[in-house]
Structure formats: C-alpha cells, structure tokens
Amino acid sequence: MNQDTEKGKNADVNWYKNVWKVVSEIPPGHVLTYGEVARLSGNPGWARRVSQALRRAPRKMKLPWHRVINSQGKISFPEDSSGWTRQKDLLEDEGVIFLNGKINLERFGYRGAVDRLLWGEEIL
DNA sequence: GCGCTGACCGCCA
C-alpha cells in the first residue's frame, strides 16, 4: 500500500473528501464547529479551509452543511443573508434550539453528544 | 507572481 507516496496535491483532495465525510457523519439534531471538523478530519487548525471545502462541496452529495457552525455557537453567515435564514430553518427543523441566536454547544455540539451517551439526558 | 479575502479559531486586553 502507498502511504507516503500520496503526499502532495492528492493529499489536499483526499482531505476535502475527509471533511465531507466527517460532515456527512454528523447525526441530525447535532452540530459541529469548524475547528472540530478540522480536528476530526486530521488537521487541527485548518478550520478556515473547512469552510472552503464545504463551499466547494458538490450539491450532489447532499451534504448537511447546515450542521457546521462556528465556535461561538452561531451561524457564520451575515444575519441578513439568505444563507443564515436557510441554515437556521434547517437546524430548527432538526430540533436544534436557538437561544438568542446562539446554539448551546454543550447540548447540541459534539461534546454534548458524547456526554449524552455517557450521562443520558441529564444535560439541561 | 503578489496581495487581499474568506461560511474561521484561539488568545489576550
């Protein structure tokens, strides 16, 4: 198998795929931050590229891009943009609650999902 | 080939 031979430009495309896969694995009703997606895809600190990867993702994949938000627990689009409204609508449809325009990451975030597995629904 | 921008993050004041 080639492990070192796939370095270079191929690694970038591979990473894009990885990002898309990670995003597609996000269960409904939960969200991930850009930093977490970058970390889970094996490249901590590449949060900025995650946004570009999502933007360049083909629509065919039906990627749940709306489940990716920023570390502040807020939607990264400008509040007056159509994307912001679209994303908020999609998330609310999955049961995600917006509190004053922000999402409680302790409850809907990745860590919240882990805690829920360990502690149940005691997180309220 | 250079420089700025971007669905960002984390740290610090």
Place this chain on the structure above:
DNA sequence: CTGGCGGCCAGCG
C-alpha cells in the same frame, strides 16, 4: 461581553 491580532491555506483579480 466586545475588539484586535496572528495564523492557516486556497482562490481570485
């Protein structure tokens, strides 16, 4: 809580 600064890489004029 807000704002500013540096860092990250790809894309575009």
